[in-house]
Amino acid sequence: MNANKPRIWATLDPFLEPGPVWGRKVANEQFLRALLSLDPFDAYHFFLATPKQAQDFRMVLAKNWPALAAEKRLQVFQRQTLPQVLTRRLHHCFHLSDCINHPPALARLRNTFSPDIFPITSVTHSLSYPNYPARFLDHLWPGCTPRDCIVATSEAGKSAMKASFQLLRDRFGLDRKRFPQPRIEVVPLGMNEPFPxxxxxxxxxxxxxxxxxxxxxxxxxxxxxxxxxxxxxxxxxxxxxxxxxxxxxxxxxxxxxxxxxxxxxxxxxxxxxxxxxxxxxxxxxxxxxxxxxxxxxxxxxxxxxxxxxxxxxxxxxxxxxxxxxxxxxxxxxxxxxxxxxxxxxxxxxxxxxxxxxxxxxxxxxxxxxxxxxxxxxxxxxxxxxxxxxxxxxxxxxxxxxxxxxxxxxxxxxxFSWPKVIQDYLALWDRLRQQDIPQPCPPVPRPLELSYTRMFSSFPSSILLDTIQLRLTKTGGKILRGDDFPVIYAGLEHFVSMNFLRPLLFFARKPQNVAQLKQKLGAVEPQPSDWQIAFCIQWALKHDLLEIYDN
Structure with a gap:
C-alpha cells in the first residue's frame, strides 16, 4: 500500500449484472473478478446511478469480496457525488465496461473538477447499432485528451472504430486539431476455463x-x-x-x-x-x-x-x-x-x-x-x-x-484473465505518461444539453447574483432548531444542514446572491459552486429565503 498517494481504480459500472446471460455480461463479470483477485490497487471506487443501485451493489461486494469490503477498499458512491469526489480524491484511472454511453461525459467532469487528468478507458462490444454514430460523435470534442482510450477487443473492432470516426469527420467536416478523438488500443477479452x-x-x-x-x-x-x-x-x-x-x-x-x-x-x-x-x-x-x-x-x-x-x-x-x-x-x-x-x-x-x-x-x-x-x-x-x-x-x-x-x-x-489484467495495467500506466495540455480545458461537449440556456424562457425571470435575499420566518425556525426542512431522497448531496445552516445564518441580514455564494464558499467541508447555487435556489423554493426588495 502507498500511504502517501494511494492508487485508486474507478468505474461508473457495477460489472455484475442480473438477467439473461450474454457474452458481454460474462466478460464484464469475469473482468471484475480477475481484477479484484489480482488486487493491484489500493482502493476501488464504483459510481452508480441511483441510491438503490448503490445500496444493492454494496451488498453484492460485501458478499463476494468480504475481506476487501471489510478493509473499506471497495467504496460505492452515487454519480451525483462525482464533482466533490473528483475534486478531493486522485484516481489512477477510470475504466468503463462499454464505450457507448458515458466516456465523454465523464471526461467533461474530469476536466472540470479533477486536479489530475486520469486515463479513461472503455470497451467495445457490438458496434453495429444504427444509433451508435451519434454516440461516437460525442467522443470527438475539444476536451478529449491523449489519455482517453477506447479499448477494442479485436483488430477488426479497432478498424471499425477508426472507420466510424473517419466517416463522422468526413460528413461533418471535423478536423483532428479542433476535434481530437480517443486513442484506440486492442486488449482482448479473457475467458475462464468452462470446467476443471x-x-x-x-x-x-x-x-x-x-x-x-x-x-x-x-x-x-x-x-x-x-x-x-x-x-x-x-x-x-x-x-x-x-x-x-x-x-x-x-x-x-x-x-x-x-x-x-x-x-x-x-x-x-x-x-x-x-x-x-x-x-x-x-x-x-x-x-x-x-x-x-x-x-x-x-x-x-x-x-x-x-x-x-x-x-x-x-x-x-x-x-x-x-x-x-x-x-x-x-x-x-x-x-x-x-x-x-x-x-x-x-x-x-x-x-x-x-x-x-x-x-x-x-x-x-x-x-x-x-x-x-x-x-x-x-x-x-x-x-x-x-x-x-x-x-x-x-x-x-x-x-x-x-x-x-x-x-x-x-x-x-x-487469453487468460491474469494476462488480460496485466495488459490493462500496462495500458493505464502508458496512458498516464501521455502529454496533455495544461490546463486541460473544461469546455462543454458539443452534444451536451445546456438546460439553463435552452429553457431560460420558461420561468418568469432568472435569480441573478445582484438580487438580494433574506431569511424568512420558516428559515429562522429551522436555524434555531424549532423546525426541520423536508429534503427529498436524492437531494442529500446538494442540500444538507452542513450547507443550509450557514446559509440561513448569513441571510439574517439581507445579502445579495453573490455575497451569499462567496460566504458559503468558505464553509468547511467546502461545497462546490454547483452545490452552493443549488442550495440557495432550493432555500428560496421552500420559503427559507425570500427576495428582499427595499
Missing part, C-alpha cells in the same frame, strides 16, 4: 449419455443464440455436410445449444433439415451452466460461423479451446485473432458485400436486428472450404486431438 480440467473425463461421459452419442460418433457442437437473425446462420454447415459426406456414411452428430425464443419454429425446422442431409441433430434449448460444461466435454469439435456485424470478438471460441476442442470458425471479425489457422483450428474464408446500399438508408427506420440480418445474409461463407474442414476433422481423431491441445495452450497463454 481434471473433471473432463467424467463430464464427457455424462454429457455423451445425455445427448445419446455413441462412442464412435464425432460430436460437433454449435453454441450460441439459435437464430439466423443472431450472430451466425447455421445453414451453410448443412450445405457443407452434403458436399463432405454421402448420406449416412459418417459417424457424426450435430448438437446446437443456446438461447431459443419462445414460439420460435426455426430450431425445429433446422433439426429437420439436418436429418434430411443425413446428419443427426439435437437442439438443447437454454442450457444452464452445468449442461454447458457437459456439452463442451462431450463434444469433439466446435463450429462457429459468425456472419453478423454484431460479433466483434468470440468468447465461445475461447471456451471451446479451453475445453480442448479444435475450432472450425469463419474468418470474420475478431475470430481471426483467436484461431491460429491450421494449428488450433481452421478458418473458413468469408466474402462481404461491396456496398451496404439501402441498409444504410433504412437504418433507424426498421429494427436493428433486421438491418444486421440483411447484412449477414450478404456475407458468404466459403462452403467448399467448410466441407473440407468438416471432412478433415470428422475423419481424423488425431488431428482433432492435436489441434485441441494446441488450442487450449494458446488460450491459456494469451
Amino acid at each position: 480440467w481434471e473433471q473432463r473425463a467424467q463430464l464427457r461421459q455424462k454429457g455423451r449419455r445425455q445427448i445419446e452419442a455413441s462412442p464412435e460418433q464425432c460430436v460437433m457442437l454449435i453454441l450460441g443464440r439459435v437464430s439466423p437473425h443472431s450472430k451466425m446462420d447455421m445453414l451453410p454447415v448443412l450445405r457443407a455436410w452434403q458436399r463432405a459426406f454421402p448420406p449416412k456414411t459418417a459417424q457424426a452428430m450435430l448438437v446446437v445449444a443456446g438461447w431459443v425464443d419462445p414460439g420460435d419454429d426455426f430450431p425445429g425446422k433446422f433439426q429437420h433439415l439436418s436429418r434430411n442431409v443425413g446428419l443427426p441433430c439435437r437442439i438443447v434449448s437454454r442450457p444452464d451452466e452445468q449442461a454447458k460444461q457437459e456439452l463442451y466435454a462431450a463434444a469433439d469439435l466446435f463450429i462457429s460461423l459468425a456472419d453478423n456485424p454484431q460479433e466483434t470478438f468470440g468468447l465461445t471460441l475461447l471456451e471451446a479451446s479451453l475445453a480442448g476442442l479444435p475450432v472450425i470458425a469463419s474468418d470474420y471479425s475478431g475470430y481471426r485473432d483467436l484461431v491460429e489457422h491450421g494449428q488450433t483450428g481452421l478458418l473458413i474464408p468469408t466474402w462481404g458485400p461491396q456496398d451496404s446500399g439501402d441498409a444504410d438508408a433504412l437504418a433507424g427506420l426498421i429494427p436493428e436486428y433486421e438491418i444486421q440480418f440483411h447484412l449477414a445474409q450478404q456475407t458468404a461463407i466459403c462452403v467448399p472450404d467448410l466441407a473440407d474442414a468438416l471432412h478433415a476433422l470428422c475423419s481424423r481423431s488425431e488431428m482433432r486431438k492435436s489441434m485441441g491441445e494446441r488450442g487450449r495452450q494458446h488460450v491459456l497463454t494469451h
